[in-house]
Amino acid sequence: AQKITQTQPGMFVQEKEAVTLDCTYDTSDQSYGLFWYKQPSSGEMIFLIYQGSYDEQNATEGRYSLNFQKARKSANLVISASQLGDSAMYFCAMREPYNNNDMRFGAGTRLTVKP
Amino acid sequence: DVKVTQSSRYLVKRTGEKVFLECVQDMDHENMFWYRQDPGLGLRLIYFSYDVKMKEKGDIPEGYSVSREKKERFSLILESASTNQTSMYLCASRARQGRVSPLHFGNGTRLTVT
Numbered sequence: 549a550q551k552i553t554q555t556q557p558g559m560f561v562q563e564k565e566a567v568t569l570d571c572t573y574d575t576s577d578q579s580y581g582l583f584w585y586k587q588p589s590s591g592e593m594i595f596l597i598y599q600g601s602y603d604e605q606n607a608t609e610g611r612y613s614l615n616f617q618k619a620r621k622s623a624n625l626v627i628s629a630s631q632l633g634d635s636a637m638y639f640c641a642m643r644e645p646y647n648n649n650d651m652r653f654g655a656g657t658r659l660t661v662k663p
Numbered sequence: 664d665v666k667v668t669q670s671s672r673y674l675v676k677r678t679g680e681k682v683f684l685e686c687v688q689d690m691d692h693e694n695m696f697w698y699r700q701d702p703g704l705g706l707r708l709i710y711f712s713y714d715v716k717m718k719e720k721g722d723i724p725e726g727y728s729v730s731r732e733k734k735e736r737f738s739l740i741l742e743s744a745s746t747n748q749t750s751m752y753l754c755a756s757r758a759r760q761g762r763v764s765p766l767h768f769g770n771g772t773r774l775t776v777t
Binding site: 552554581583585591592593639655 | 698705706711719751766
């Protein structure tokens with residue numbers, strides 16, 4: 549069953565503007581972790597940010613922040629002040645510690661930053 | 664830095680061949696994973712292993728098997744390759760402990776089955 553949904557196959561943003569990439573998830577567990585990864589055209593997967601289900605504050609890492617709405621089961625990634633180098637595929641993922649501890653990914657969103 | 668190394672970047676095989684994809688990590692991680700990545704489908708989990716000689720099926724194990732004889736090495740085996748197994752294959756590892764503990768990925772193997 550699909551557990552991670554990214555509804556935006558592609559997104560465009562103007563350089564220096566902010567952009568939000570959507571992610572919703574489905575789980576019956578109370579304890580879980582949410583991750584965002586970036587995959588540039590080179591193919592490497594780069595870990596960006598993590599949000600734990602019990603974390604009271606939204607996670608932030610530099611220009612990346614996570615808009616975590618637990619009741620809505622959404623964990624949207626916000627990139628502020630977009631740069632050309634932000635053009636890449638972005639994947640949302642969830643780990644459920646009590647479900648064999650594996651990690652499931654969404655289909656991804658391709659972000660293109662326009663100069 | 665964690666290094667996850669996949670033995671081949673590109674691989675071309677014929678239908679029916681037995682194919683081995685090798686993955687080695689150098690950080691003594693307990694957990695290792697194999698995913699395949701296809702456009703529009705994201706990353707789908709094939710198999711994972713949480714210890715030597717242990718393996719668990721992921722979402723799409725059919726047509727694949729795995730081997731974990733040593734902690735640092737996790738091999739994906741296509742017993743009889745088929746054209747629908749043409750894909751990008753990504754290996755990843757992760758420490759068992761640690762709340763955040765993200766996956767560390769290899770650079771991927773792009774497999775073409777003709």
